[in-house]
Amino acid sequence: MAAAEDSANTAQGLQLGPRLPQKRYFRQRAHVNIFNDVPLDYPISPSEEDWSNLYPAYFRPLTATEPSKRPLSPSSSAAADTLPKRGPAASTASDDSLSAQVEFADIGCGYGGLLVALAPLYPNTLMVGMEIRTKLVDYLQQRIEALRGFQHDLLKTPSPEWVDVRSKLSQEIAALDHPAPSTQDEDLHDNGETARLVPGHYDNIAAMRINCQKYLPNFFKKGQLSKIFILFADPHFKRRKHKARIISSTMLAEYAYVLRPGGIVYMITDVKDLYDWSVSHLDAFPLFERIDDETLKSDPAIPCVVNSTEEGKKVARNKGSKYLACYRRIEDPADI
Amino acid sequence: IEGSNKGNIRAAAFSRDGALFAICTIDKGLYIYETEHWTTVRSLLTEKRTNALAFDPQGEFLATADKFGDAYKVSTSPGAQEKPQLLLGHVSILCAIDFSFHERPFVLTCDRDEKLRVSKYPNAYNIQSFGLGHTEFVTTVATGRFALASAVTGSGDGTLRLWDLASGALVQTVELSEHLAQYYASGRAICSENTYVDRTAANERYGVLRVRAVDALEAFVAVVERIPAVLVFPVRQGKLDKPQIIDIAQPPTDIAVMGDRLIVSYTPVAGKDDLVVALKPSGEQYVLDDELTAAMASSIATKDAETVPALQSIFVWGNKMYLDRPKGEGEGEDNDGED
Numbered sequence: 001m002a003a004a005e006d007s008a009n010t011a012q013g014l015q016l017g018p019r020l021p022q023k024r025y026f027r028q029r030a031h032v033n034i035f036n037d038v039p040l041d042y043p044i045s046p047s048e049e050d051w052s053n054l055y056p057a058y059f060r061p062l063t064a065t066e067p068s069k070r071p072l073s074p075s076s077s078a079a080a081d082t083l084p085k086r087g088p089a090a091s092t093a094s095d096d097s098l099s100a101q102v103e104f105a106d107i108g109c110g111y112g113g114l115l116v117a118l119a120p121l122y123p124n125t126l127m128v129g130m131e132i133r134t135k136l137v138d139y140l141q142q143r144i145e146a147l148r149g150f151q152h153d154l155l156k157t158p159s160p161e162w163v164d165v166r167s168k169l170s171q172e173i174a175a176l177d178h179p180a181p182s183t184q185d186e187d188l189h190d191n192g193e194t195a196r197l198v199p200g201h202y203d204n205i206a207a208m209r210i211n212c213q214k215y216l217p218n219f220f221k222k223g224q225l226s227k228i229f230i231l232f233a234d235p236h237f238k239r240r241k242h243k244a245r246i247i248s249s250t251m252l253a254e255y256a257y258v259l260r261p262g263g264i265v266y267m268i269t270d271v272k273d274l275y276d277w278s279v280s281h282l283d284a285f286p287l288f289e290r291i292d293d294e295t296l297k298s299d300p301a302i303p304c305v306v307n308s309t310e311e312g313k314k315v316a317r318n319k320g321s322k323y324l325a326c327y328r329r330i331e332d333p334a335d336i
Numbered sequence: 337i338e339g340s341n342k343g344n345i346r347a348a349a350f351s352r353d354g355a356l357f358a359i360c361t362i363d364k365g366l367y368i369y370e371t372e373h374w375t376t377v378r379s380l381l382t383e384k385r386t387n388a389l390a391f392d393p394q395g396e397f398l399a400t401a402d403k404f405g406d407a408y409k410v411s412t413s414p415g416a417q418e419k420p421q422l423l424l425g426h427v428s429i430l431c432a433i434d435f436s437f438h439e440r441p442f443v444l445t446c447d448r449d450e451k452l453r454v455s456k457y458p459n460a461y462n463i464q465s466f467g468l469g470h471t472e473f474v475t476t477v478a479t480g481r482f483a484l485a486s487a488v489t490g491s492g493d494g495t496l497r498l499w500d501l502a503s504g505a506l507v508q509t510v511e512l513s514e515h516l517a518q519y520y521a522s523g524r525a526i527c528s529e530n531t532y533v534d535r536t537a538a539n540e541r542y543g544v545l546r547v548r549a550v551d552a553l554e555a556f557v558a559v560v561e562r563i564p565a566v567l568v569f570p571v572r573q574g575k576l577d578k579p580q581i582i583d584i585a586q587p588p589t590d591i592a593v594m595g596d597r598l599i600v601s602y603t604p605v606a607g608k609d610d611l612v613v614a615l616k617p618s619g620e621q622y623v624l625d626d627e628l629t630a631a632m633a634s635s636i637a638t639k640d641a642e643t644v645p646a647l648q649s650i651f652v653w654g655n656k657m658y659l660d661r662p663k664g665e666g667e668g669e670d671n672d673g674e675d
Binding site: 254 | 404405406422424425426427428449450451455456459460461462463465466468469470471504
């Protein structure tokens with residue numbers, strides 16, 4: 001613990017400053033029963049959701065004191081200042097295409113490795129991590145807050161260095177061949193940047209506690225998302241638990257609803273049985289079409305999907321196999 | 337009807353042309369009859385207990401909605417052997433299922449998590465929209481030929497809501513307390529002993545039991561748990577207009593529509609023989625149809641019961657019970673969910 005604090009303090013030269021949380025204090029068992037009624041906050045409908053809590057840089061009207069923040073939504077009118085902080089659907093601007101909205105969703109985001117790796121690659125895209133386990137959501141929210149804190153502090157320094165995102169990613173992937181020998185290092189390692197600026201400053205990622213299988217349509221409008229990530233999901237081995245699996249014929253209809261045509265589902269797992277199950281369901285579902293490996297090679301998100309999650313790194317350390325399948329959301333063949 | 341039915345009947349439905357009739361029982365039985373001679377077309381056991389039934393517009397399939405959140409379609413061809421096919425699923429208890437009257441109809445499903453889902457049919461994997469706005473479980477949905485673009489839902493939140501099916505937009509909300517508070521004030525709202533005790537202390541609840549469309553009158557009718565009344569909402573300019581409220585003798589359990597007649601079944605009460613009542617339109621108002629009521633009463637075979645079983649309030653299963661759970665049980669235990 002002391003080592004992490006020191007490195008954080010050295011980067012700032014301050015006694016107090018942003019601190020990355022320690023994973024060991026936030027562990028929670030992997031399995032959760034999604035059918036249980038657990039008290040969760042969810043809006044009645046997507047337009048009721050106040051996204052400003054998660055993305056303060058994007059959902060706050062411009063004010064004179066914060067010129068560095070550039071909301072994507074055109075909030076130039078005085079009326080915008082009097083509006084409560086709300087998501088795009090509640091804004092006076094009727095042109096939704098100019099309003100910021102979440103486009104990537106990481107279902108079961110865990111400790112947040114994917115989001116932190118993707119954030120600089122798509123600095124103008126809002127991404128949300130969804131997780132049902134309280135401790136992990138708390139961890140990730142603190143982690144993102146700390147990372148943003150580091151960025152904002154760096155912005156105040158005279159000539160901060162920018163990270164080269166591509167080379168950083170390649171280095172991380174190369175480092176997987178030499179995995180950390182002890183779990184203490186695993187706790188300390190965070191693939192987020194604390195010493196250099198990244199595009200987007202981590203303002204575009206956030207975590208929330210949600211049961212995706214019940215409340216996805218409460219948060220996202222039809223066709224709102226362009227990417228859905230389902231990485232290393234709970235396999236739910238018992239047959240009677242199969243309905244709880246995150247990829248099921250019933251859930252696929254909901255993923256197809258929130259994903260726009262052309263949007264992509266990324267699925268990776270180290271459990272072959274789950275891979276086979278997921279692929280057979282996705283293949284059978286009329287609104288999804290498999291993307292071939294050749295096309296995937298040019299997708300910048302793929303290296304993060306495969307390598308950047310804590311779970312993915314664990315699999316690599318244990319020399320396990322990873323099975324990847326990606327599908328594009330297509331128009332309904334029955335309607336054409 | 338002669339039958340080997342065991343167990344209580346949970347739901348019943350006629351096909352649109354009246355040629356077929358189906359019931360589902362509490363012990364997972366599903367029975368389809370043709371109505372000319374009342375012979376059995378199909379009988380089978382479903383995997384999970386079915387909560388609601390609706391025939392598809394052509395009468396080719398019976399759609400069932402179960403307590404596990406899945407809707408199936410069952411072929412109605414006589415002697416068909418194939419198992420029910422999965423139509424769609426919610427991760428929640430399904431309370432109601434129905435079809436719209438469009439050329440290419442929508443299938444509408446309502447669940448315990450406040451949602452109305454509008455899906456295309458037969459390609460029900462393609463969700464058209466969600467009707468989001470209810471704040472409690474949605475118990476019932478109705479569609480009418482005269483209101484093609486819309487559907488009306490009823491909920492444990494004490495409202496009826498009118499939706500635009502294509503977009504899922506909430507067009508209108510009717511607060512039932514505005515019309516029915518008088519029944520609590522005057523003591524006419526009848527609460528049985530088993531009524532779920534509301535821990536939020538809002539004891540004046542309006543749990544909608546059923547909404548039906550009356551094509552003959554271009555209106556929607558509704559009945560509410562505990563309230564001995566029938567509400568008739570005429571549809572004017574695409575919205576529900578001021579309702580006519582008809583007093584009935586006892587709180588209802590259900591309502592059905594036969595042409596322009598309304599048939600209401602009563603909550604069974606010890607010492608009273610009345611089980612159903614019929615209402616007919618007379619001018620602008622609805623009045624008791626004594627003739628039809630008497631005719632029905634005489635054709636219902638009843639058994640004398642020692643005690644009248646108390647009906648469970650819809651709020652017992654509809655409400656989210658997590659406030660009751662001891663801490664720490666929420667995440668972890670393997671539990672299918674109780675009836």
